[in-house]
Amino acid sequence: MRRHKTWFAVLIGLAAVVIALGRCGNNMPEAANANEEIALPAPETTGTMSVEEAISKRRSVRSFQDRELSLAEVSQLAWAAQGITAPTRGLRAAPSAGALYPLELYLVKSDGAYHYVPAGHKLVKVASEDLRGSLCAAALGQSSVREAAMDVVIAAVFERTTGKYGERAAMYVHTEAGHVAENIHLQAVALGLGSVPIGAFNPQQISNLLALPTDQVPIYLIPVGYPR
Ligand SMILES: Cc1cc2nc3c(=O)[nH]c(=O)nc-3n(C[C@H](O)[C@H](O)[C@H](O)COP(=O)(O)O)c2cc1C
Numbered sequence: 001m002r003r004h005k006t007w008f009a010v011l012i013g014l015a016a017v018v019i020a021l022g023r024c025g026n027n028m029p030e031a032a033n034a035n036e037e038i039a040l041p042a043p044e045t046t047g048t049m050s051v052e053e054a055i056s057k058r059r060s061v062r063s064f065q066d067r068e069l070s071l072a073e074v075s076q077l078a079w080a081a082q083g084i085t086a087p088t089r090g091l092r093a094a095p096s097a098g099a100l101y102p103l104e105l106y107l108v109k110s111d112g113a114y115h116y117v118p119a120g121h122k123l124v125k126v127a128s129e130d131l132r133g134s135l136c137a138a139a140l141g142q143s144s145v146r147e148a149a150m151d152v153v154i155a156a157v158f159e160r161t162t163g164k165y166g167e168r169a170a171m172y173v174h175t176e177a178g179h180v181a182e183n184i185h186l187q188a189v190a191l192g193l194g195s196v197p198i199g200a201f202n203p204q205q206i207s208n209l210l211a212l213p214t215d216q217v218p219i220y221l222i223p224v225g226y227p228r
Contacts, residue, residue: 041072127211153210197220
């Protein structure tokens, strides 16, 4: 009887995985071309939409067209999130407690997954295939993650902030992720794109998918694309 129960539990578990993959599409990570670098075009620092207009137009968008982002759009979104805006002092677009910058950005697109490197404004490839389906499964099957042209994963290295701020560090790091996320949302609006903040996901699954270093914890997910 107990053996039957065990097999039943295994079958239920397998069915859950199959259902999630069915909703999200199946793609498993393969080794990327190690350290392949992509230089991003210089970001624009002026635009045609005011910040007031971007704030008033921002709305969570969960359904996207099947349309890629240009490299200029990817560049602009990465810059708005973590780009260096004061080169001599290395300060970035979003504020950071003690300028310790505990956040790392990963961009998951149809052609692979990339780590954003603020110094030099470039991407480093970490996976060669489309991981959006697997990322969708890690986000409880939310279709916005599969449909988006690009999913931004914000990962935190809490240790960068705990050294100076101790117990307050966790609060600071999450607050900073909010700053970065809002910059992405407003930049998306200014580019004619849509986005949605996603907090419901399994961080360990995302860590495994992107093969993140053990000190990096995914804390926020932001699908971005052309609204449907
Ligand atoms: C921390 C946080 C987590 C969220 N997680 C999700 C999520 O997992 N899935 C989702 O569809 N929306 C998520 N949202 C978006 C909210 O549902 C949305 O912001 C809210 O309904 C207000 O709508 P608006 O963004 O259009 O103003 C999240 C928002 C925040 C701030």
